[in-house]
Every structure is written in C-alpha cells, then in structure tokens.
Amino acid sequence: MNKRFFLIAIPVVAALYGLDYFLNEYINEYVVRVIMNCGIACILSMSLNLVNGCAGQFSLGHAGFMAVGAYVAATLTTVFPAGPSFQSHLGVGMAILSGGIAAGLAGYLVGLPSLRLRGDYLAIVTLGFGEIIRIVILNIEAVGGPRGLPGIPRLSSFFWIYVWAAITGLVLFRIIRSSVGRALLSLREDEIAAESMGINTAKYKVQAFVISSFFAGIAGGLFAHYQGFVDPSSFSFNRSVEVVIMVVMGGMGSISGSVIGAIIVTVLPEFLRFLDKFRMVVFPLILIILMLLRPMGLLGHKEIWQLFRFKRSLKKAVA
Amino acid sequence: MLEIKNLNVNYGAIRAIRNVSLRVEKGEIVSLIGCNGAGKTTILRAISGLHRPESGSVTLDGIELTQLKAHNIVRKGISQAPERRGIFPNLTVFENLLMGGFTRRLSPADYDKVYGLFPRLGERRQQVAGTLSGGEQQMLAISRALLAQPKVILLDEPSLGLAPQITKTIFETIQRINKEGTTVLLVEQNAHAALKIANRGYVIEVGEIILSDAADKLLHNDDVRKAYLGEI
Numbered sequence: 001m002n003k004r005f006f007l008i009a010i011p012v013v014a015a016l017y018g019l020d021y022f023l024n025e026y027i028n029e030y031v032v033r034v035i036m037n038c039g040i041a042c043i044l045s046m047s048l049n050l051v052n053g054c055a056g057q058f059s060l061g062h063a064g065f066m067a068v069g070a071y072v073a074a075t076l077t078t079v080f081p082a083g084p085s086f087q088s089h090l091g092v093g094m095a096i097l098s099g100g101i102a103a104g105l106a107g108y109l110v111g112l113p114s115l116r117l118r119g120d121y122l123a124i125v126t127l128g129f130g131e132i133i134r135i136v137i138l139n140i141e142a143v144g145g146p147r148g149l150p151g152i153p154r155l156s157s158f159f160w161i162y163v164w165a166a167i168t169g170l171v172l173f174r175i176i177r178s179s180v181g182r183a184l185l186s187l188r189e190d191e192i193a194a195e196s197m198g199i200n201t202a203k204y205k206v207q208a209f210v211i212s213s214f215f216a217g218i219a220g221g222l223f224a225h226y227q228g229f230v231d232p233s234s235f236s237f238n239r240s241v242e243v244v245i246m247v248v249m250g251g252m253g254s255i256s257g258s259v260i261g262a263i264i265v266t267v268l269p270e271f272l273r274f275l276d277k278f279r280m281v282v283f284p285l286i287l288i289i290l291m292l293l294r295p296m297g298l299l300g301h302k303e304i305w306q307l308f309r310f311k312r313s314l315k316k317a318v319a
Numbered sequence: 320m321l322e323i324k325n326l327n328v329n330y331g332a333i334r335a336i337r338n339v340s341l342r343v344e345k346g347e348i349v350s351l352i353g354c355n356g357a358g359k360t361t362i363l364r365a366i367s368g369l370h371r372p373e374s375g376s377v378t379l380d381g382i383e384l385t386q387l388k389a390h391n392i393v394r395k396g397i398s399q400a401p402e403r404r405g406i407f408p409n410l411t412v413f414e415n416l417l418m419g420g421f422t423r424r425l426s427p428a429d430y431d432k433v434y435g436l437f438p439r440l441g442e443r444r445q446q447v448a449g450t451l452s453g454g455e456q457q458m459l460a461i462s463r464a465l466l467a468q469p470k471v472i473l474l475d476e477p478s479l480g481l482a483p484q485i486t487k488t489i490f491e492t493i494q495r496i497n498k499e500g501t502t503v504l505l506v507e508q509n510a511h512a513a514l515k516i517a518n519r520g521y522v523i524e525v526g527e528i529i530l531s532d533a534a535d536k537l538l539h540n541d542d543v544r545k546a547y548l549g550e551i
Contacts, residue, residue, distance in 0.1 A: 179421065186418045189407035196367055196401060198393030198422035198467060301409060 045246035047215035053252035056188025064130030067235035069217025073099030096221030103217020111209030148231025251297030326375035396470035408449030419463030454485035
C-alpha cells in the first residue's frame, strides 16, 4: 500500500463513482445491464484464469462456486431473520464477503481431490462438484429450491461491481507476478519438475483453488444482489463453460486477456440480437473463427501492455 | 555424504530396484551406468522423493530422506536435472532459472555464475525455453538444478539426444561444477563419457548393482567394455 497505489486508486474509485451516477441518470437500463454483466463476467473469468490459465488445472465447476457465493450472500440479506439489518451498502458488502469466504471453503474442498487428478479427470470432478452444489441448492426448501430466491435487496450497483472487479484484477495480477504465481506457472508447465525444484505443488494447487473460488463467490454475491433474484438454473454447467470460453479466448494466464474475453463473450451476443434466431449460430461461429485465427487466445500468455511493448521494441530493432 | 542402503523400489507389483546400496562421498563425481530400463532413473527418483521406495534408507549427511516430500528434499540439499530435462517450455530461460532458486533468495551473482558456466544461456535469457536446442535445454536443466545450491546434484542422462560435440561440452562443465564444490551423482547410458569424468562408478543391471569400482578400473574392466563400451 504505497503512495503510488493511492495515487491511482483514489481517482479510479472517484471515476467509478461518477460513472455510476452518469449511467443511472443518462444511459438506458438495457445498456447498463450489459455493462454490469460484463463486470461480473470479468471477475469470474479473471478468477478462473488463476486455476485454468496459470496453474493449468482444468476446472469446469466455476458456476458452482459462484452459486455458493450467491446463495450464502443472498441468504444472509434475505432469508435470515436478521436480514434487514444487512440491507445497507455496508451490510450487503459484508454478506458478499461472507459469500466469497464460503465459496473459498468450497474451493478448498475441491482443491483436495485435484491433488491427485489432472487434465480431463480433474475437469470431470470439478464438473461433478458444480452440479452437486446446484442440485443441493435445488433441494433446500429454505432458499426456495427450484423456485429460486426472490426479494433480494438490489444493492450491488455499477460502482460496487467494478470496485470488486478492480480488486480482483489487482490481487490476481499481484499473485501472478509473485513467487506464488511463478510456482503456479511451473506447475502448469511440468508438475514433476516443479516438485523437484522444491515447490510444494499440493499447497499451491489448493491455494489457487481457494483464491479463485473466493472471487467466484464474490461474483455470485454481486450477481444475486444485482438481479434481486437467484435460482439454481442460473448456475448450471453452461455458466461454467461460458467462463472457460472467456479464459481460453482471452489467453491462458493473461489477466487482461480474461477481461477482454469476458467482454466479448458478454457483449457480442447482444450485438447479434438483430440476427434473431440465428444469433446462437453466428455467435459460436465467431468464436470458432477467433480461435482458428488465434489458437493461443487473443493475448496468448501475455498481458495487453506487454504486447504493445514487444511491438515497440520490435520496431526499434528494425529501425 | 549421500548414502543409499538396501533400497527397494516397486512400480505397482513390479520390483524395479532390488537391494541397491551405494554411496557418494563429498566432492566426488559418481557415475551410475546401465542400459535401458535398468532402473537408473528410478534410483534418482527415489533419492529426490518423486517416488517413494518400498524399503531401505537414503541419507544425506546422516539425515534420513525417504520419509520427506520431494519439495523438502530440495531444501536439504539435493537437486535434480531430470531425465528429458524437464524444463518449463513456455517460460523464458530467465524464469526457468528463477524457478530453480525457488527455495532460496537469489542474487544477481547467482545468475552470473550460471551464465559464466553456460554463456549461451546468458545470451538467450529472454528466450522462451521451449525454443532452445536440445543441448541448450540440457544446460538450462543443469543450471536450474544448480541454482538450488545443492550439496549433491543429480544428473539424469545429460547426454540424452545430444550431438557428441555438445555432450563433450556438457561433461566438461559437469567437471567444472564439481571442482567448484558440488558433489555429482551422474546417471548415464553413455558409459564411456560418464566413466571418464567420474571418480567411481556403479554398474546397474535389471535393478541390481552388479559392479562397483573406481571409474578408471571400470573403464578397463572386460565385462564393462563388452557390455557398455561397444568393444568385443
């Protein structure tokens, strides 16, 4: 927390606050909705990137963690008798944080079997886990079961979603740049070699899962308090796949890539609405073409600013 | 220094290593030679904790290693340049080296030392490791193991798939590393090259040590010459 951090953080927070006001006053609700969805998608894809992209552990259960976060946060503010005392910005913030922590714990539980599994097998286990969470929720009558949980205070604004997105991005970026991040990268590259470099692979895998699912839970909490309603079908397998698409398309291990991936996957279908029933034919087609053109993802392993720096140094080398 | 006693290692129901005992004294280069599938790599994996032995003991300066996890064994002073090099292909040379020093704090002098041993790596420090040639990758694997500042470095087939000229360079560097104070346990199929730089040697066949002697004696041993040095 040095001076430079505040020098950047304060204007960013102020700008977000101003934008929040501006969007609510002048922009139509549909556009605002898409922008909010983008923010939530960014948190999801950035957090999944830590596990899928950096550590190379293919997880298909991200929606499950999101569901844990969403339901825990929504239960605190809506179902609990003490709920109304949570119905302030601070209260909702606390509830969302609790949702994140609960999801983090769930991530710990999934992280454990991942120690012995890799590749496709891990994907199946995490997929199964995500579905188990959804089906458990489906059968808890207290949170509405299949009917869903209505009446959640709609308190997560543009401001809160993007503040959390910024926090997610910052935290994950710092992690990736630290020795923990390097340990995760080496895990992806060659697990046995990593172990013989003195890296406690078990510890770092579980850490990655916990951090990643914590932020997924945060995204879930934000989602619940912005929709005002959650039901188990919002957290189906499709949602997990969507997040994986964002990560793969943006570039494995690239935080800025995940953001771009999240924006494309969220916004593109909206732009294609004019195609009516062909929308969901054209959208996947565009994804296929994108992946054919950039098989390593839009940004590859790099961050967006590294890409530009590289081009600049290339130009210098040519000149 | 490094002492292995009555080591037995299984892969499932198959016993890969039978009652192997060997020792490496401080400052030595010891070569372990044998053909495909003899169990050379398995012994190294058992030493560095990547594969848990069935029974027997591995001690370094009297400290028992068999119960420790691989990542803790590195901290005790053993590091390995694994078979087929095991480098991280999508990371740069520099990042690979950084991983080698994961267990400790690296100073620029550490890198300079490695770049001194292998100038080629210094030139290519920003290059992605997967795009290095085989020889350069081997240099990287050895350097990476060195950066953990081991007491004993385990080298698994450093000559694998390399041109004779590069093999020669690498073996010369191994000698140099040894002179600078690191004890070396070398596993090789290239018996000639391995014995030439070693103080002592062990010959392993189907999981058992059948011969052990001073390296120059092994070089002139008739059985070894027939079996491993391609002479009739």
